Structures are given as C-alpha cells and as structure tokens.
Amino acid sequence: MGFYFAQFLTGLASAASLFLVASGLSIIFGVTRIVNFAHGSFYMLGAYLAYTLVDAWQAGPFGFWGAVIIAAVAVGFIGAAIEFLLLRRIYHAPEMFQLVATFGVVLVIQDLTLMIWGAEDLVGPRAPGLDGAVEIFGELVPEYDLALIVLGPAVLGGLWLLFNRTRWGTLVRAATQDREMVGALGVNQSWLFTGVFFLGSLLAGLGGALQVPREAVSLLMDLNIIAEAFVVVVIGGMGSIPGAFLAAVLLGEMNAFGILIFPQITLVMMFLVMAVVLVVRPWGLLGKAEAAARPPSGAAEPPLRVAGGMMRWLAMGGLAVLLLLPFLTDEFTLVLLIDIMVFALFAASLHFIMGAGGMVSFGHAAYFGLGAYGAALLIKFLSMPMELTLILAPVIAGIGALAFGWFCVRLSGVYLAMLSMAFAQIAWSVVFQWYEVTGGDDGLLGIWPSEWASDKTVFYYLTIAVCGGGIWALRRILFAPFGYTLRAGRDSALRVDAIGIDLRRHQWFSFALAGMFAGIAGTIYVFSKGSVFPDEMSIPRSVDGLIMVLLGGVQTVAGPVVGAASLTLLEDFISRLDYWRMMLGAVVIAIVVAAPQGIAGAFLQLIPARWTGREETA
Amino acid sequence: MTNVSNPVLAVRGLSKSFGGVHAVADVNFFLDAGELLALIGPNGAGKTTCFNMLNGQLPPDAGSVKLQGRELVGMTPRQVWRLGVGRTFQITATFASMTVRENVQMALISHHKRIRALWRRTGDHYADEALALLDRVGMAEQAERACGVLAYGDLKRVELAVALANEPQLLLMDEPTAGMAPQERIDLMALTAGIVRERSISVLFTEHDMDVVFAHSDRVMVLNRGELVAEGSPAAVRADPLVQEIYLGAGSTFGSDEQPAATTTADAAAGGTHA
Numbered sequence: 001m002g003f004y005f006a007q008f009l010t011g012l013a014s015a016a017s018l019f020l021v022a023s024g025l026s027i028i029f030g031v032t033r034i035v036n037f038a039h040g041s042f043y044m045l046g047a048y049l050a051y052t053l054v055d056a057w058q059a060g061p062f063g064f065w066g067a068v069i070i071a072a073v074a075v076g077f078i079g080a081a082i083e084f085l086l087l088r089r090i091y092h093a094p095e096m097f098q099l100v101a102t103f104g105v106v107l108v109i110q111d112l113t114l115m116i117w118g119a120e121d122l123v124g125p126r127a128p129g130l131d132g133a134v135e136i137f138g139e140l141v142p143e144y145d146l147a148l149i150v151l152g153p154a155v156l157g158g159l160w161l162l163f164n165r166t167r168w169g170t171l172v173r174a175a176t177q178d179r180e181m182v183g184a185l186g187v188n189q190s191w192l193f194t195g196v197f198f199l200g201s202l203l204a205g206l207g208g209a210l211q212v213p214r215e216a217v218s219l220l221m222d223l224n225i226i227a228e229a230f231v232v233v234v235i236g237g238m239g240s241i242p243g244a245f246l247a248a249v250l251l252g253e254m255n256a257f258g259i260l261i262f263p264q265i266t267l268v269m270m271f272l273v274m275a276v277v278l279v280v281r282p283w284g285l286l287g288k289a290e291a292a293a294r295p296p297s298g299a300a301e302p303p304l305r306v307a308g309g310m311m312r313w314l315a316m317g318g319l320a321v322l323l324l325l326p327f328l329t330d331e332f333t334l335v336l337l338i339d340i341m342v343f344a345l346f347a348a349s350l351h352f353i354m355g356a357g358g359m360v361s362f363g364h365a366a367y368f369g370l371g372a373y374g375a376a377l378l379i380k381f382l383s384m385p386m387e388l389t390l391i392l393a394p395v396i397a398g399i400g401a402l403a404f405g406w407f408c409v410r411l412s413g414v415y416l417a418m419l420s421m422a423f424a425q426i427a428w429s430v431v432f433q434w435y436e437v438t439g440g441d442d443g444l445l446g447i448w449p450s451e452w453a454s455d456k457t458v459f460y461y462l463t464i465a466v467c468g469g470g471i472w473a474l475r476r477i478l479f480a481p482f483g484y485t486l487r488a489g490r491d492s493a494l495r496v497d498a499i500g501i502d503l504r505r506h507q508w509f510s511f512a513l514a515g516m517f518a519g520i521a522g523t524i525y526v527f528s529k530g531s532v533f534p535d536e537m538s539i540p541r542s543v544d545g546l547i548m549v550l551l552g553g554v555q556t557v558a559g560p561v562v563g564a565a566s567l568t569l570l571e572d573f574i575s576r577l578d579y580w581r582m583m584l585g586a587v588v589i590a591i592v593v594a595a596p597q598g599i600a601g602a603f604l605q606l607i608p609a610r611w612t613g614r615e616e617t618a
Numbered sequence: 619m620t621n622v623s624n625p626v627l628a629v630r631g632l633s634k635s636f637g638g639v640h641a642v643a644d645v646n647f648f649l650d651a652g653e654l655l656a657l658i659g660p661n662g663a664g665k666t667t668c669f670n671m672l673n674g675q676l677p678p679d680a681g682s683v684k685l686q687g688r689e690l691v692g693m694t695p696r697q698v699w700r701l702g703v704g705r706t707f708q709i710t711a712t713f714a715s716m717t718v719r720e721n722v723q724m725a726l727i728s729h730h731k732r733i734r735a736l737w738r739r740t741g742d743h744y745a746d747e748a749l750a751l752l753d754r755v756g757m758a759e760q761a762e763r764a765c766g767v768l769a770y771g772d773l774k775r776v777e778l779a780v781a782l783a784n785e786p787q788l789l790l791m792d793e794p795t796a797g798m799a800p801q802e803r804i805d806l807m808a809l810t811a812g813i814v815r816e817r818s819i820s821v822l823f824t825e826h827d828m829d830v831v832f833a834h835s836d837r838v839m840v841l842n843r844g845e846l847v848a849e850g851s852p853a854a855v856r857a858d859p860l861v862q863e864i865y866l867g868a869g870s871t872f873g874s875d876e877q878p879a880a881t882t883t884a885d886a887a888a889g890g891t892h893a
Contacts, residue, residue, distance in 0.1 A: 301714075301766075302764060302766075303715060303716050480738060481735040481738075483740075484727075485728075487713065491714050492711045494707065495713065499696075499728045500696040500697075500784070501733060509734070
C-alpha cells in the first residue's frame with residue numbers, strides 16, 4: 001500500500017515539470033498558432049542555466065531558488081528574442097513552415113549548448129533545505145518531490161489568476177479565440193505575441209530549472225521532453241491549461257505505474273493513449289473544437305500546369321546526365337545519388353498528401369520504415385528474392401498506411417500531424433522493443449540485393465528505374481482526376497461534398513497510396529544499405545521529409561525532388577564538420593525566411609513563365 | 619397551393635428547431651417541373667435552414683422531402699446530388715487553385731464516376747462538355763483563368779455551370795445574386811431563367827432582391843419566423859397585405875420588437891453550417 005502511494009507521489013512530482021513545459025507550449029500555440037518545436041530546447045536551456053547559476057551561488061536556500069527563477073526569466077527573454085527576431089517574420093507562412101523554422105532553432109540551440117557546456121552530462125546539487133526525505137506509509141519520499149507536487153497546482157492557480165483576473169490575460173484569451181478580432185479592436189498584436197512567447201518560454205525554462213536536482217542535465221533533454229509535451233498538449237486540448245495539467249498528471253501516473261506492469265512499452269502506451277483520445281475526442285480532453293478558420297485571404301495556389309517545352313527538355317537533360325554519370329564518377333558519388341533518389345521519392349510521396357491534399361503527416365517515416373523492415377523481414381524469415389520483396393514490401397507499407405490513415409483523415413491540421421506522429425512513434429516503439437523479430441536497436445543486417453543487382457552501377461540503374469518511375473507515377477496521378485479530387489478537397493470541402501464526392505474516403509485512399517510510395521523508397525533504401533535500424537522510422541526521419549518538401553516548395557510539383565537533393569547534399573557536406581547541426585539549422589532558418597516558396601518555388605519566379613507553361617499573373 | 623399531380627419536389631411538414639427556437643415550422647410545398655419558385659422572407663426567417671434540409675446538409679426534426687417520389691431525408695448532400703439536385707451557395711464555393719474549366723470538369727468527372735482515374739490528365743476529361751457549359755453561362759472566354767482570381771459575379775456564373783454539370787432536374791440556389799452589382803443581378807437571373815426553361819429544370823431559390831424575384835419567378839413563397847405565411851403568383855404576393863406588413867413593418871417604427879433576437883440566433887446557426 002505504502003509503496004503504491006509513494007509511486008503515486010512520484011508520478012505527481014514528475015507531472016509538475018511536464019505540466020510547466022506543456023502549459024507554455026499550449027499558451028504559445030493558442031495565441032500564435034505556432035507549433036513550437038524549440039520549446040524543448042527552452043526547457044533544456046533552463047536546466048543548463050540553472051545548473052550554472054546554482055553552482056555559482058551555492059550559499060543558502062535563496063541562492064538555489066534565486067538561480068532557478070533567474071534561469072527561468074532568462075529563458076523567457078531568449079524565447080521573446082527568438083520570437084522578435086525570427087518568428088515575427090513568418091507568421092503568415094504556412095503552419096508547417098513555421099514548424100520547420102522552429103526545428104532549425106532546435107538544431108542551433110543544441111550545438112550552442114554543446115559549445116558552452118560540453119557533451120558530458122552534468123549532475124546538479126540537491127535543493128538546499130529540501131534534500132531530505134519524508135516517511136509516508138513506511139516509504140521514503142524525497143522532500144523535493146513533495147515541493148514539486150505543491151508547485152504544479154500553484155502554477156496552475158497562478159496562471160488561472162493571470163488569465164482571468166488581468167487585462168493582459170483577458171486579451172490573451174480573446175486572441176486564442178479570435179486573433180483577427182482582437183487585432184480589429186486595436187490591440188497591438190505584436191507585443192501580445194512577444195509577451196506570450198516570453199511567458200511560454202519562461203514556463204519551459206522553469207520546468208527545466210526545476211529538474212536540475214532530479215536528473216542529470218544532458219543534451220538529450222530537448223527532444224525527449226518535446227515529444228512528451230506534444231502528447232500532453234494534444235491529450236489535454238490545444239490551448240487549454242487545465243487540460244495540460246490533467247494530461248500531465250495522467251501521463252505522469254501512467255509512467256509511474258506503467259513501469260511496474262509493462263516496463264517494455266511505456267512509450268507505446270503514451271502514444272496509444274493519445275491516439276485513443278484524438279479519435280474519441282478530437283480536440284483533446286478539455287479542448288474546444290476550433291472555430292472554423294476564415295478562408296485564407298492570401299492568393300490561392302496557382303493552377304497546375306503541364307510542364308512547358310523548356311522544362312521538359314531540362315528534365316530529359318537531367319535524366320540523361322543521371323544515366324551517364326556511372327561512366328564519369330566514382331562509386332562514392334553513386335552511393336550519394338542513390339540516397340538522393342530514395343529520399344526524392346520519399347519526399348514526393350509526402351508532398352502528394354501534403355501539397356495536394358493539405359494533410360501534413362508528421363509521421364511519414366513510418367511507411368518508409370515499414371517498407372524497409374517489411375523487405376528485411378521477408379528476406380530474413382521467408383528468404384524471398386529481392387524482386388518479390390520490391391513488390392510486397394511497399395504493399396505492407398500501404399496496408400500500414402491504410403490502417404493508420406483511417407484514423408488520421410478523421411482529423412485535420414495540427415491534430416492530424418500529431419496523430420500521424422503518434423502512429424509513427426508506435427511503429428517505432430514496436431520495432432525498437434520487439435528484439436526477437438526486429439533485432440531492436442541492433443537492427444537487421446545482411447539484406448543485400450539479388451546477385452544481378454549487387455554491382456553498385458547496376459543497383460544505381462535499378463534505383464533510377466524504381467525511384468524515378470515512382471516519382472513520375474506520382475506526378476501522373478497528381479495531374480489525373482485522382483490528384484485533382486484531392487486538391488479539390490483541400491480547396492473547398494463544401495463544394496466537393498456538393499458535387500457528390502466522399503472526401504474522407506478519397507483522402508484515406510490518398511494517404512494509403514502515399515504510404516505505399518514511401519514504402520517503395522524504404523525498400524530500395526534497405527537494399528542499398530544492406531541493413532535497417534529503428535532510426536528509419538523515428539521523428540527526425542519524418543522531419544527530414546518535411547524539411548525536404550518545404551525546402552523544395554509545397555506548391556511546386558518538382559519541389560520535393562529539389563528539396564531532397566539539397567538536404568541530402570547539404571547533410572553529406574556539412575556532417576563532416578564540427579557543429580554541423582548549427583549550420584544546418586541556420587540554413588533551414590535562412591531558407592524559411594528568405595524563400596517561403598522553397599527553392600524550386602523561388603527558382604520558378606525567376607525564370608520566364610513561357611518556359612514552364614505558367615499563366616502570367618498580373 | 620397549386621395542385622400539381624406529379625411534382626418534382628414535394629415537401630411536407632418540414633420542421634427544425636435550434637434550442638427552443640422554431641427555425642422552420644411545418645413547411646409544406648410542391649415544385650413543378652420547369653418551375654421557378656422563389657422563397658423570400660426577412661432576415662432570420664429560416665430560408666437557409668430550409669435549404670440546408672432540402673439537400674441533406676442538415677437533418678430535419680420532422681417532415682419529408684421527396685424528389686419525384688423518392689425520400690431525401692436521411693441522405694448526405696452527395697447522395698442527394700447523385701439523384702440530380704444541383705446546389706449553389708450563398709457564398710461561392712469553388713476550387714480556387716484550379717481554372718474555371720477544371721472546376722466544371724471536376725463536377726463532370728464526379729458525375730461520370732471517374733474521380734479515381736490515375737493516369738489520363740484531368741484536363742483531357744470532358745473538356746468539350748465543360749466548355750459547352752461555360753459557353754452557356756458566358757464564361758468560355760475565361761475558361762483558362764484560375765478561379766482564385768475571378769470577380770465575384772463571374773464566380774457565381776462558374777457555380778451555375780458546375781451545378782448544371784450533372785444534368786440536374788432540380789437546382790437549389792441560395793441567394794444566387796447576393797454580393798453582386800444591380801445590373802449583374804438582373805443579367806445572372808435572366809441567364810438562369812433562360813437555361814432552366816430550355817432544359818426544363820425546376821428551380822427553388824431564395825432572394826433578397828425583390829426586382830429579381832418579381833421579374834423571374836413563376837411563383838413566390840413567403841417565409842416568416844419559420845412559417846410559410848403566403849404563397850402565390852408574384853403579383854398576388856406583392857399585393858398581399860400580410861407580406862407588406864412583414865416587409866414594411868405595417869407602419870410601426872424601426873426595430874419593431876416583433877423581430878426577436880431569437881430568430882437571428884436561428885439564422886446564425888443555419889449560417890454556421892456554411893462555414
């Protein structure tokens with residue numbers, strides 16, 4: 001009995017930090033509509049800053065709490081500065097573009113932290129005055145945990161007062177409901193947004209600073225907490241602070257008790273709960289259905305045009321160069337080109353549902369990974385020949401996408417993105433933890449192509465045929481009624497319904513089709529590497545896909561190919577350098593700010609319309 | 619009520635409440651083949667609610683809607699469309715990222731159940747039919763322009779062409795001329811009347827502009843606070859003292875308290891289904 005109560009208290013204590021981080025994320029999203037990936041980095045910065053300050057001000061209890069508060073405020077200012085310098089420039093960019101920009105911030109902060117504090121984990125001191133333990137029902141419970149248990153509801157109450165009893169809080173709530181109306185009433189939105197970012201970042205920093213006595217400060221803190229914070233916010237309801245509290249407690253307890261019952265699958269459980277909540281209550285436990293957004297006032301995407309003469313020749317020329325390259329370069333270049341083509345197909349499949357369908361999948365790597373693991377398992381356990389797996393593995397990925405997609409297409413926008421991420425994370429956990437079949441972290445090795453294709457040059461041509469063919473097929477489908485129907489649903493769901501089309505069903509099929517093409521890319525990938533690891537299904541791989549699509553330009557059919565080539569080349573080039581993450585992050589941010597239509601989109605603006613067959617717009 | 623032996627549309631006892639507000643209460647009417655029937659009434663009278671129940675966007679609390687004897691209540695908008703009921707919206711709904719021609723082609727492709735075709739270009743499907751429809755509504759010259767850049771009046775014409783794509787027997791037009799300049803209104807309604815006469819399509823439309831109503835409808839129904847209060851030829855309805863009272867307030871001052879806030883709530887709720 002005592003043991004379970006102690007476990008219960010541990011769950012509550014860990015919920016406190018999670019609640020702080022998640023409430024900050026929720027407030028920022030509620031007002032600015034930015035899904036801030038860098039929020040986990042603010043949490044990490046809070047921990048590092050608090051560690052340094054506590055270290056410097058060892059003397060007395062004031063020193064510790066003073067250090068925690070100053071660290072939190074400092075992080076608040078850092079967040080406000082990032083809003084002021086970067087995000088303010090991209091509020092009008094599409095949601096996912098902003099997300100990619102904040103992912104750039106994650107990369108930059110990660111390397112900056114590495115530069116300042118080094119790679120080693122740092123163990124902070126206990127909180128002075130709270131370093132003992134109290135005996136409750138015969139079990140020892142750390143005093144610091146009890147302090148956190150009190151602190152969580154205290155912050156919740158403080159936020160409630162702030163939002164319900166102050167003018168500023170009222171404005172924030174109003175902006176959460178209707179941003180434009182608040183602007184129309186003469187409120188200076190810029191400062192409201194900066195203020196909200198300050199508060200949200202401060203909460204993240206506070207959450208991080210308070211963790212210093214509980215866990216070692218490390219460079220993994222940012223991505224670890226952000227996935228959990230996303231889950232909390234989505235379960236609780238975007239923009240709902242009591243919801244975030246409820247969900248944080250739910251997850252904290254689930255972890256505390258889940259670890260006793262199923263130590264293996266706590267991660268799966270977390271995302272499973274999120275998937276269930278999203279399907280049953282799409283707006284989260286305490287969230288409200290979003291008011292239908294006003295139709296975007298900006299210019300709509302231009303109509304699709306069949307490539308004009310010059311572009312056709314460019315494409316043919318590019319293909320000819322690809323075919324001739326094996327005679328001109330070394331094997332190393334061919335390996336790089338194979339990677340580019342694989343990722344070009346992966347990005348094109350994501351672009352299919354994202355660009356034409358307006359469905360941003362945050363877990364597209366799941367289908368890439370299903371293709372890769374599908375092929376590897378078919379070879380390992382059924383000794384199938386490569387030729388057969390090239391057909392069957394993508395079908396497996398397609399079936400996976402059909403199953404997950406059925407749930408995903410019931411939602412839209414950020415919720416769809418989060419649910420697709422949850423499914424990808426479930427798939428990842430299964431692969432990661434099912435050691436007997438998938439080899440877990442060790443991966444599956446020795447998956448080589450058939451004899452005839454084992455030569456690198458032959459495999460290179462095979463890749464051109466399969467990936468190039470896949471991209472071409474996707475392009476055809478995009479121009480055919482199937483793709484147009486998908487675009488129609490994105491443009492006006494009302495009109496699609498009024499001309500007799502079952503949009504949800506069509507989106508579902510499109511999702512599965514995109515998953516199948518991602519599976520083709522994954523299948524080729526596994527044969528080109530000879531092995532597969534759980535990383536191929538992880539969040540960073542999904543984000544890679546998003547960056548490729550956005551770099552290339554969502555509104556451009558050729559975009560994903562350009563984006564995949566750019567990112568793969570860039571990563572290949574800079575990953576040999578120190579602090580390459582920071583450079584990659586800076587490049588990503590620069591592109592988002594400078595070329596919101598992506599590289600291919602910006603390029604199209606520079607060349608004459610008659611080359612591409614576009615309509616001249618006045 | 620006109621006695622029609624075999625009406626295209628027969629509506630009986632149609633009712634809908636939002637909370638305690640009777641947005642539409644026991645509405646009965648018939649629509650004959652080739653007839654243009656106008657549904658008028660002040661703001662909040664329940665016109666849009668009525669419309670949304672006819673094409674399946676909103677389930678009625680009670681009543682029946684029969685298209686040539688077939689019950690429509692319980693069907694989704696897309697099932698209703700498949701039976702030959704076209705619809706235009708008060709606020710136009712078109713595909714902004716497609717050309718005018720492609721918008722019409724999409725409706726034709728759906729009509730012919732080809733939406734899952736994977737290979738042949740969309741532009742090559744039913745292009746001639748689409749152009750013929752656009753020609754009929756006077757939009758052929760702008761066929762290759764994007765809908766996203768069109769003037770509002772032109773979008774209304776595109777919607778009309780889209781609505782004609784599935785060879786409908788019945789057109790439901792919610793405020794077809796809302797948001798247009800006076801001359802444009804007259805032109806669009808004259809065009810619509812011409813097309814439906816030559817194809818003997820029945821039309822039910824709501825309208826605020828009385829010039830349009832009296833110039834082009836065969837028959838007029840007046841809805842007030844959810845109930846049908848008058849029905850007959852344009853001339854008869856115009857002369858009806860009750861209708862004059864509804865529209866002119868029978869000599870009472872502005873803001874007569876006979877227009878309770880409750881009816882506007884009902885209209886807002888009905889309008890909400892547009893969003």
